Amino acid sequence: MLMRRIPSLFIAGTLSLLAAASVIGAGNGPDSDTAPEKSVPATQSSEPNPFAGNPAAAAAGRQLFLQTGCYNCHGADAKGGGIAPDLTASKLDAQQMFKTIHDGRTGTLMPSWGKQLDAEQIWKIVTYLRSVKHDG
Numbered sequence: 470m471l472m473r474r475i476p477s478l479f480i481a482g483t484l485s486l487l488a489a490a491s492v493i494g495a496g497n498g499p500d501s502d503t504a505p506e507k508s509v510p511a512t513q514s515s516e517p518n519p520f521a522g523n524p525a526a527a528a529a530g531r532q533l534f535l536q537t538g539c540y541n542c543h544g545a546d547a548k549g550g551g552i553a554p555d556l557t558a559s560k561l562d563a564q565q566m567f568k569t570i571h572d573g574r575t576g577t578l579m580p581s582w583g584k585q586l587d588a589e590q591i592w593k594i595v596t597y598l599r600s601v602k603h604d605g
């Protein structure tokens with residue numbers, strides 16, 4: 470797809486500029502070629518859900534949803550509890566859900582769960598939420 474190529478061309482261009490800059494600035498210190506690593510995202514939210522459509526993972530995700538306390542705000546069936554939105558009506562895709570659960574939403578009551586839950590647990594919760602979502 471054309472849209473996907475543009476950013477990688479842009480990144481390649483940026484990297485070669487950085488490479489050129491570090492050749493020019495050679496001898497400035499050992500840190501000069503480490504900067505590009507900062508562009509690696511902290512969360513792996515762009516990877517596909519490894520449990521997509523897996524009913525056992527969805528059941529495990531439901532357990533995690535209850536054990537972790539998501540239901541306190543989102544309701545036992547994830548349909549909203551007055552404090553937080555109905556997740557069965559969410560417009561987010563799986564990757565956006567992962568990121569929201571992992572990072573939380575600054576400035577709202579939605580906490581970040583990246584320290585309590587590992588990626589596998591978050592994907593299981595996402596699988597559960599996808600399984601109860603209205604538009605699949």
Ligand code: HEC
Binds near residue numbers: 538539561582
């Ligand atoms: C303290 C209350 C609270 C808890 C606990 C909580 N949430 Fe949330 N959550 C919220 C609020 C409030 C929002 C809406 C944030 C906003 O306004 O953008 C939200 C938003 C979300 C969204 C984005 C929905 C959308 O369509 O934009 C997801 C997904 C989500 N929560 C999942 C979870 C999961 C999974 C857990 C448990 C691991 C959890 N939440 C625990 C309060 C909470």
